[in-house]
Amino acid sequence: MIRFLDVHKSYRVDGREVPALQPFNLDIPDGEVFGIIGHSGAGKSTLIRLVNLLERPSGGRILIGDTEMTALDEAALRAQRRRIGMIFQHFNLLASQTVADNVAFPLRLAGERDAAKIRRRVDELLARVGLGEHASKYPSQLSGGQKQRVGIARALANRPEILLCDEATSALDPQTTASVLDLLASINRELKLTIVLITHEMDVVRRICDRVAVLDAGRIVESGTVADVFLHPRHATTKRFVEEALPEEAATAQAPGVAGRVLRLTFRGDATLQPVLSRVMREHGMDFNLLAGRIDRIKELPYGQLTLALQGAHTDAALAALREAGIEIEELP
Numbered sequence: 001m002i003r004f005l006d007v008h009k010s011y012r013v014d015g016r017e018v019p020a021l022q023p024f025n026l027d028i029p030d031g032e033v034f035g036i037i038g039h040s041g042a043g044k045s046t047l048i049r050l051v052n053l054l055e056r057p058s059g060g061r062i063l064i065g066d067t068e069m070t071a072l073d074e075a076a077l078r079a080q081r082r083r084i085g086m087i088f089q090h091f092n093l094l095a096s097q098t099v100a101d102n103v104a105f106p107l108r109l110a111g112e113r114d115a116a117k118i119r120r121r122v123d124e125l126l127a128r129v130g131l132g133e134h135a136s137k138y139p140s141q142l143s144g145g146q147k148q149r150v151g152i153a154r155a156l157a158n159r160p161e162i163l164l165c166d167e168a169t170s171a172l173d174p175q176t177t178a179s180v181l182d183l184l185a186s187i188n189r190e191l192k193l194t195i196v197l198i199t200h201e202m203d204v205v206r207r208i209c210d211r212v213a214v215l216d217a218g219r220i221v222e223s224g225t226v227a228d229v230f231l232h233p234r235h236a237t238t239k240r241f242v243e244e245a246l247p248e249e250a251a252t253a254q255a256p257g258v259a260g261r262v263l264r265l266t267f268r269g270d271a272t273l274q275p276v277l278s279r280v281m282r283e284h285g286m287d288f289n290l291l292a293g294r295i296d297r298i299k300e301l302p303y304g305q306l307t308l309a310l311q312g313a314h315t316d317a318a319l320a321a322l323r324e325a326g327i328e329i330e331e332l333p
């Protein structure tokens with residue numbers, strides 16, 4: 001578990017303390033993919049850099065497992081940082097070194113001198129990220145997606161327990177983004193390491209995160225499982241992120257002049273696979289007019305969201321039956 005206890009951070013600018021993160025508590029469970037989403041300047045980079053103390057907090061304590069990171073001296077901190085890998089938006093590869101040497105770099109830095117051992121580990125890492133054929137190329141000969149795969153291989157070299165991803169897919173096109181996210185998801189699954197990522201895209205969160213914290217102007221305004229936050233956003237900033245991810249739905253659900261009570265039904269997991277809606281409508285003699293809908297996945301969880309206008313004499317009984325079947329219902333204005 002990564003724990004932030006009453007942590008806050010200000011930067012000194014022209015002799016003044018400018019707050020970047022207001023005091024917050026946050027727990028990031030082991031083995032999960034944890035997303036931090038926010039607009040530009042919200043404090044995402046600051047927060048992720050606090051994990052490995054690339055930024056020191058102005059106050060509060062940061063723990064990884066039983067180790068209090070904020071209490072370590074420089075030598076102990078350097079050792080602890082080996083437990084943490086990091087990848088970056090602009091990859092940060094060494095341009096004058098081959099792919100293999102870029103990946104070998106942290107191994108050498110950690111004191112490994114056995115060339116055969118280094119080579120075996122580099123081969124293994126490049127195979128894992130699908131770049132076995134590219135070991136002797138230079139970064140300039142690779143696509144953006146391939147560069148990020150080198151960054152991932154390098155970050156994994158010393159077998160970290162935590163991988164920090166600083167806007168890792170923001171410089172990539174949608175298709176390359178999807179393949180890099182798939183790679184991160186498989187690494188999380190197979191190596192069981194904790195991934196903390198920062199992003200300004202809800203779709204990145206939806207695809208691979210288990211949990212998310214929403215940052216707005218230096219405050220965590222909402223956090224929870226991605227399913228809860230994505231399907232039932234409460235804070236205005238979160239709502240905006242979700243709407244950006246689902247723009248056409250927001251527009252159609254606001255169609256004027258619709259008769260009946262307008263409701264949003266959320267189906268999760270098994271509920272998406274059952275014909276619950278048609279059964280309940282039939283049993284209660286109700287009609288509905290479908291205004292918007294989608295069926296999709298949040299990580300591996302299938303979900304459906306339907307916005308409909310409900311008409312008939314037995315609305316309350318029908319809604320009770322839907323709730324009974326595990327469907328979440330919100331009444332829209």
Ligand SMILES: Nc1ncnc2c1ncn2[C@@H]1O[C@H](COP(=O)(O)OP(=O)(O)OP(=O)(O)O)[C@@H](O)[C@H]1O
Nearest residue numbers: 011012013020038039040041042043044045046047
């Ligand atoms: N080294 C620094 N010195 C002074 N102020 C800083 C420094 N780094 C960040 N800030 C300020 O702290 C606030 C949070 O910045 P941060 O980079 O953490 O946000 P962000 O959400 O990562 O933004 P972006 O997505 O644009 O990178 C901003 O107001 C920023 O100007």
